[in-house]
Amino acid sequence: MSERASEPSAPRENAIVPHPVAPFPEPGPPPRDLPDLLGRLAARDPDAVVVIDRGPAGPVPVTRGELWRRTRALAAELDGRGIGAGDCVAVWLPNWSDALVWQFAVAGLGGHVIGINTRYNVDEVRHVLARARPALVVLAHDFHGLDLLGRLKAAVGDGPAPPVAVVAGPGREAPDPATSDVGGGAWVPTGIDGPVPASDPDAPAVAFTTSGSTGMPKLAAHSGTGVLRHAVADAATIGITERDRVLCALPLSGVFGYNTAMAALAAGAVCVLAPVFDADEVLADMARLGVTHVVGGDDLVLRLREAWRDQDLSAWRWWGVADFQGRSRELAAWAAAEFGTSTSGVYGSSELFALVAHWPLDEPEPDRWAGGGRVVDPAIAVRVVDPVTEEVLGAGREGELQFRGPNVVDRYLGADVPDALTRDGWFHSGDLGVLVDDGAFAYFCRMGDALRLHGFLVDPAEIEVRLAAHPDVHTAKVVGVPSASGATVAIGFVVAEQGRTPTGLREWCAEGLAKFKVPESVRVVEAMPTTSGTNGTKIRAATLREWASQLLDEPA
Template identity: 55%
Template sequence: MTATGTTSLTGLLAELVVTTPEAPLAFDVVGDEIRTCTRARFGERVEAVRAELADAGIEPGQCIAVMLPNWSDALVWQFAASALGAHIIGVNTRYNTGEVAHILVAARPAVVAVAASFHGLDLIGTLCAAAHSVPEVAAPAVAVVTGPAAPVTPVDPAGFDLGDGAWLVGSGDTRGTRVPRTPHTATVTAAGAAADPSDPLAVAFTTSGSTGTPKLAAHRDSAVVRHGRADAAIMGLAPGDVTLCVLPVSGVFGFSAAMATLAGGGSLLMEPVFDAAAVLRRMQALEVTHVVGGDDLFGRLYDTWHREQRADLSALRWLGIADFLGRSHDIARWARDEFGALTSGVFGSSEMFALTLLWSAEDPESVRWSGGGRPVAPSIEARIVDPVDDRVLADGEQGELQFRGPNVVDAYLGNPDAARRAFTPDGWFRSGDLAVATGGGYRFVCRMGDVLRLRGFLVDPAEIEHCLAQHPDVGVVKVVGIAGVGGYTEAVGFVVLADDASAGTDAEVLKQWCREELAAFKVPSAVHIIDRMPTTVGGNGTKIRAVELREWAQEWTDRERDYRRG
C-alpha cells in the first residue's frame, strides 16, 4: 500500500503499518475470546476488500452502505472504500425497514456490506424488505461479511442476492456480481464548496431526525483524518493506549472516537454487544485508557462495578461523556476518585463530528464535567448569535452556537434543500443548539427546541433537572415544557425514584425542595413520579424521549401521577 499523505485515510493507514506493523490495531471479541488484529494484518484485509470492490465495479463517488456491528471489519470497509474514492454510510444493525429504506433512497448505495449473522438479527431480511419497499431504486450488490468468528458451516452468498449479485467477502470471488450504476446524490454545502474538489467524500452519518426525516451528513476524506488527529491531541492518545469502542462505529460518536484512537496510534477494543460485566473484565485485561460515550453507557458500567464487578480500571486516564440521563457528574466523580481519570464533557453532531468541542485538563471540574468545550483545532471557528437575526452576542449571553471550519458537513446525501437551510448567508453552520460563550470555550445549554421560556425568561431545563437530581431520593429526572393556563409555558418534572427512596417522598416534597433552591418561576408546576423513563436507542446511546413525556404532561394536567414500583 502506497502512502498518499498523512491527511488521507489511505495515508494514515500506511503510516501506521510502516511505523509498527505488529502493533495491535484492534481487539475483536468472539464469545469470551479476544482476537488481536495487528496493523499489518488490518492493512492486508483492507487491500483484499479494496480489490474485491474494484473487481465488482465500484467507481469513485459511489456510496457503500455498511450494515455491520462493532467488528474491525466495519473499519476495514471504511479504509477500503476510501482507497477507491467511494464513501461509506453506516447502517446501525438495529435500524428497522423504514430507516434502511430511507438510506437506500437518499444515499443510493451501490453495495451493501451485511453481516452473515449477528446476535440473532435478521439483517438480510430487513435489507430485503427495505429494498422491495422502494422498487424505484436499483437494488445494490451485497457483500456478505462473516466477521471475526467465521461460521462452521460455509455461507452461501446466493441467499443474500437482491438481484445484482452477492459475494462472500474474503473469498476473492466476485463472479456474477456487478454493482449497479447509481446516481451521485450529494449536494455540496457552503463548507464543502470551499474544500479541495479533488478531496472525495469518505463517510456519511444519519442525523437524529429531531426536526424531521433524518439527513445524511457527509464529510471529506481529509476532514476525517485532520479531525481525528486534533481529537487525539486533546485526548492525550498515544501508541500503547487502548480505547473502548462500544458505541457503534456506524454512528458519529463511535466513529469519531475510533478515528481519534487510530490517528493517535492507539488500539481499539471492539465490543459488538454490550454486556457491562464482560466489558469491565476486558477493560481490566487490556488496560483500557480511554472511553467515550453517554452517561447511559457509563451508568451501566458504574452500576455493575459497584454491584458485582470491581474490575481494576487503574489504567483509565480519560473519559469523554455526553449527558443523556443526568448522571454524568456522579460518573465523573467515580472515575476521578477510584481511578484518577480525567473526565470531559463533549459536544458535536453528525454534521460536525462528535468530538468538535472538548474541555482541557486545565478547566475546572465545575466546567469540564458539563457539555461543551473548546474547539479541538484552531481551524474550527465558533460563535454565539441571536437565533432570530444572527447578530453576534457577547460572552455570557445565550444564543445559537454556529460553526465554520473543515469539520463542518461537506455535503448532504439525497436532500438538496438541507445544504441551503443549514447555513447562514455568510457561510456559518447553524447547529440548532443553545449555548453560552465562556471566553475561549462554549457551554452547551440545550437544543433550541427544548429551552423553556418561563415568565419571559429563557431557562435551561437542565437547571431544574440538576436541582431535582440533588434530592437523595431521586434516581433519574427529566423536565419538559408544556402550554399551561393562558398559553404560558409551564415546567413539568418527571422523576424515577432511587431504589432506596423513602415512602414519604412525593410530588409536593420534591417541589418544596425546588422552592428552596430555585427562583419561584423555575419551580415545576407539576412533578410526576413514574416507574421508568421512556427511552430510545440510537447510534450514539440511549436518550430519554422528551416528546413522549411532553404528551404525558399535557394529558396529565388534571393531577400529578405517582406510579411507584410495585
C-alpha cells in the same frame, strides 16, 4: 442558566488554556488520505496490535499489518467488482474490525460509506437506501439474533435491489452468500492482496445519519481530508498516545463512535471494540486490557457503574461525556473517586463531527463536566447568534451556536438542505449555548428544549440535575408545556431508585433552585420513554411533552 441570559458575564481570564496544536505523530508530512494513515501505521510496526475484536471465544487481537493486508485485499476485490469514485457503500455491521476495513478500502477507491445502525427498523433502512443509493450493501451475517436480512428485504421491497456483500465477523465461518441475495446478487469477500489506489482526499469518504428528531434523518457527508484532520486534532487535544487503549463501545456507524476510533488510529493507539454493549463484558475488557479512554453518554457509564463489582479500572484516565440522563456530574465524581479518571464534557453532531470541542483538564470541576468545551482545531470557528434578530452576541450571552471550518458537513446525500447555512456561510447547529471566550463555549440544550419561565430562559438540565441529586431518584427529565394562560410551565418526570418512593420533589427543588425554576409538577414513572441511537440512549422529550400536557390539569 437563566441568570446568564439576563446578566451577561465578562469573559473569564486565564480560565481555559487553548488546546495544543500538534502535527501527525510521525515524522514527515501528514497522511495523504485514509488508506495512507493505516499504511503508515503498518509500515512503522506491522506486528503492533491496532484493534481488539470480540469473538465467540473472547478478545481477538488484530495487528496493524493484518488490518492493512485485509484493507488492500478488499480494495482490490471491490475494484474488480466495479466499485470506484463516487460510489456509496452502505455498511450494516456492528463494531467489528471489518467495519474499519470497509471504510479504508472504499475510501481508497474514491467512494464513501454510510453506516447503518443495527437497531434501525425497516422504514429507516428504506430511507437510507433511497437517499444514499448505495452500489453495495455490506451485511452482517447472523449477528446477535437480529434479522438484518429480513429488514433489508422488506426495505428493498419492489424497488431496485442492491448487491449484498456478506460478512461473518471475527472468529466466524463464512456463510453461503446465496441465502442473503435480495435480488441484486450476493457474495462473500475473499480478496487477494493488491495495491490500494490513491484516492481524492477531498471527495466524500463517510456519511452519518442525523438524529432525525424532526423527521427521517439526513445523511451528512464529510471528506477524507476532513476525517483525517479531525482525527489528528482529537488525538492531540485529548492526549491519546500509542500506549493507550481506547474503548470503542458506541457504534462505528455513528459519528461519536466513528470519530473516537479514528482518533485512536491517528494516535497509533488500540481500539477495543464492543459489538454489543454488555456491561459485564465491557467491564471485563476494560480491566483485562487496560482501557485508558472512554467516550460515551452518561447512560453508558451509568450501566457500567451499576454492573461494577470492584473490577480494576485504574488504567481509565479520561472520559469524554455527553449528558443524556442528567447523571454526568454524579458519575464523573464516582469515576474520579474510584479510579482517578478525569472527565470532560464534549460536543459534536453528525454535521460537525463528534468531539468538535471538549474542556481541557485544567478547567475546574464541575464546570469541566458540562457540554461544550474548546474547539480542537484552531481552524474551527464558533459564534453565538440571537436566533430572532440574527445579532452576533458577545461572551456570556445565550443564543444559537454556529460553526464554520473544515469540520462542517460537505453535503447531504440525496438531498439539498439550503437552510443548513446562514447567508454568510455559518452552520446552524440548532443548539443553545454561550461563548466563554474565543473558541470556547458552553452548550446548554437544543433550542427547542429551552424553557421560557417567567421571562427567563432556563436550561431544563439545571432542574434535572437537582431532581437527580435526590437520594430516591434514579433518572430525571424536565419538559415545558403551555398552561391554560399560554405561559410555559415546567413538568418533571423521574424514575425512582429500585425499592424507593420519592416524595416532596417540588420542595426538594425549591431548596436548591430559584423559585421560578421549580417545576409545576413532578411525576414518578416506571420508565422513561427512550430511543436508542448511534450515539447512546436518549429520553424522548416529545413523548414526555404529550404526557405533561395530559397531566397538567391534575393535582401535583
